[in-house]
Amino acid sequence: MLAYVINPGSTSTKLALAEIERGDNPALPSLLRLKLDKTEVMHSALLSGPLELGDLQADLMTAATDWPKPDAVVAACGLIGNLQAGAYRVTPELAEWLLTHPHGEYTSNVGAALALHLAESRGVPAYVVDPPDVDELRPEARVSGLAGVERLSRLHTLNARLVARRAAHEQGLRFQDARVVVAHLGGSISVSAFEGAKIIDTTGARLDEGPFTPSRAGTLPIRALLDVAYSRPRSDAEKLLLSGAGFLGLTGTADLRELERREKTESRVKLAADAFAYQVAKNIGAYSAALSARPHAVAITGGIARWESVVNRIERQIGWIAPLTVLPGDLELEALAEGMGRVLLGLETAQDWTPPGAASAADSV
Ligand SMILES: Nc1ncnc2c1ncn2[C@@H]1O[C@H](COP(=O)(O)OP(=O)(O)O)[C@@H](O)[C@H]1O
Numbered sequence: 146m147l148a149y150v151i152n153p154g155s156t157s158t159k160l161a162l163a164e165i166e167r168g169d170n171p172a173l174p175s176l177l178r179l180k181l182d183k184t185e186v187m188h189s190a191l192l193s194g195p196l197e198l199g200d201l202q203a204d205l206m207t208a209a210t211d212w213p214k215p216d217a218v219v220a221a222c223g224l225i226g227n228l229q230a231g232a233y234r235v236t237p238e239l240a241e242w243l244l245t246h247p248h249g250e251y252t253s254n255v256g257a258a259l260a261l262h263l264a265e266s267r268g269v270p271a272y273v274v275d276p277p278d279v280d281e282l283r284p285e286a287r288v289s290g291l292a293g294v295e296r297l298s299r300l301h302t303l304n305a306r307l308v309a310r311r312a313a314h315e316q317g318l319r320f321q322d323a324r325v326v327v328a329h330l331g332g333s334i335s336v337s338a339f340e341g342a343k344i345i346d347t348t349g350a351r352l353d354e355g356p357f358t359p360s361r362a363g364t365l366p367i368r369a370l371l372d373v374a375y376s377r378p379r380s381d382a383e384k385l386l387l388s389g390a391g392f393l394g395l396t397g398t399a400d401l402r403e404l405e406r407r408e409k410t411e412s413r414v415k416l417a418a419d420a421f422a423y424q425v426a427k428n429i430g431a432y433s434a435a436l437s438a439r440p441h442a443v444a445i446t447g448g449i450a451r452w453e454s455v456v457n458r459i460e461r462q463i464g465w466i467a468p469l470t471v472l473p474g475d476l477e478l479e480a481l482a483e484g485m486g487r488v489l490l491g492l493e494t495a496q497d498w499t500p501p502g503a504a505s506a507a508d509s510v
């Protein structure tokens with residue numbers, strides 16, 4: 146099977162021609178064989194209007210000019226309304242909805258429109274896979290200690306699901322039979338518990354919960370949060386918590402490659418790295434406890450999984466919980482291709498999207 150795969154980012158859109166075949170292990174049918182021919186289309190600014198979208202559609206058409214006709218086109222997308230994981234058929238209504246109801250700055254809001262354009266030009270269907278607001282939380286995970294405040298499911302769904310599936314396969318288990326905890330450690334962080342192939346609980350990302358990140362605060366003691374909130378306007382408080390905190394606030398830089406070099410000689414940097422590994426490990430422990438029994442695997446992924454001494458510290462701390470799988474970087478193109486492949490190969494059924502009710506579409510970040 147062939148698919149065009151589109152992953153829009155803030156400064157470039159990644160594109161791939163994916164060849165997807167069944168694997169040769171009948172016990173693990175979703176362990177697929179993938180071949181990706183990747184390319185990247187640069188754009189100068191955050192996509193914000195129809196003009197830039199038109200230009201990008203044209204650039205993608207050019208990049209794919211010589212590619213053979215695919216069976217489908219698949220893209221990453223923004224928030225589409227608290228649904229089950231999997232593939233959704235892109236309709237003009239879904240593409241338009243994402244462009245006109247962008248809740249938060251999700252650059253992937255343009256994904257569905259890009260996929261539809263390319264798919265129509267080839268006379269094939271378009272899909273989006275595993276949006277960030279896939280919501281499969283167990284009921285008790287939604288409840289916070291303050292009536293009216295509901296915990297949300299907003300995470301790095303694409304990468305985290307692929308990594309959870311690979312960690313399950315590494316243990317010789319089908320995804321639906323495995324319990325896995327995944328820590329996605331990039332510029333943005335989420336830690337999530339997978340059981341029965343569902344994301345039953347997650348820290349969320351951005352202004353939700355979890356470890357601190359290169360520039361975000363993560364979970365704070367409530368009294369400190371109140372001090373931050375009451376000492377400045379809300380927009381300044383958000384700016385501090387999202388882009389002036391974390392490693393940046395603790396060490397003066399959010400460039401973790403630089404911190405990796407400095408940690409041997411600077412005690413402040415070493416303490417920040419120790420604290421980060423400790424917070425990640427504690428969250429892995431908490432999300433292990435969200436499962437019905439001990440996890441079969443713990444996995445860490447994202448760019449920070451390249452920081453060897455941090456990975457070692459995390460492993461020392463959580464090694465007693467389950468074997469650790471480390472898959473550094475992000476594998477979103479692979480995740481999109483596999484998600485599409487499962488539909489094209491008849492392992493999963495694509496779903497139809499309907500606009501979420503006013504109640505579930507309300508929030509911002
Ligand atoms: N070799 C490395 N050592 C330490 N940190 C790294 C390394 N490579 C990347 N990082 C960090 O990973 C983060 C980027 O994560 P990544 O998942 O690749 O991208 P994104 O920014 O999209 O989340 C950055 O904070 C970067 O400093």
Ligand SMILES: CCCC(=O)OP(=O)(O)O
Nearest residue numbers: 277299300301333350351
């Ligand atoms: C909502 C989780 C995925 C994501 O895109 O996070 P950031 O926008 O915080 O990087």
